[in-house]
Amino acid sequence: MKKIITILSMILILFSCKKEVKDPNQKLNVVTTTSMITDLVKNIGGDLITVEGLMGSGVDPHLYKASEGDVGKLVQADVIFYNGLHLEGKLVEVFENMSNQQTKTIAIGEALDKNTLIGSDYFASNYDPHIWFSTENWIKVATFTIQKLQELDPKNADAFASNGSKYLEKLHKLEATLTAKIQSLPKEKRILVTAHDAFSYFGKQYDFEVVGLQGLSTATEAGVQDVRQLANFIIEKKVKAIFVETSVPKRTIEALEAAVKSKDHNVTIGGTLFSDALGTSGTNEGTYIGMFEYNVNTIVNALQ
Incomplete structure (x- = not known):
């Protein structure tokens, strides 16, 4: 804990020092936090900006702590995009x-709009922060990001608008693809049980009942009583499959699977979902669009 406080203090002290005047011809230096935001900003900024993401594949932002190596990135940034x-x-x-x-x-x-956010008792903001699991939200976030980059770098405003328009078109196409896939799953089978409650916005948009073994934050621990109650729910609802998440240890879901089977009800682990981070860079799941398509295909195929 002492080391964390020292690093945070160092960041604040370095930010208080006056930075050198930036050459207007240099590219905008952008630092992003989560991999979803990194992917978003890269799609809109393209080659006109430099982007450095702090959190890579499999990194849990709930538990993320700044390393000493992050300090230089943050200090040199012209702008930081975070969730x-x-x-x-x-x-x-x-x-x-x-x-x-x-x-x-x-x-x-x-x-x-805060009226569209889902409430949460786990976060100081009192809102569920997993906003990327709604394509409707992400389209709004993309539009917002286009506008912010245009304000920061007006000389490239038209290029940002062009890149952004192409990316928004892809997001709208993604939304249509996901909707068609989900509609193939009967309503009574749309029950999503995962390691932690990261998919509430997904459930809201696509009409799923979503239940997480842990709370909204992976910092919380699932107890024996949580496992027992959720096992009873799975049996009552005849849930066919439950899901592991890439950024959460799978032991909790394995314990849930065992608890259900101990009561003579068959449930399987339907696959691993990407929740708080994208997949490996360079893969299809390493992009927001590829990640979301993979998740939905995994969910629907396992619950059919």
């Missing part, structure tokens, strides 16, 4: 205390 809604662990307090510094911070959660 907000208290997703990014200890970094949130840094971002929220940087309003008077030269480096701009942008919380993409601000793109959404």
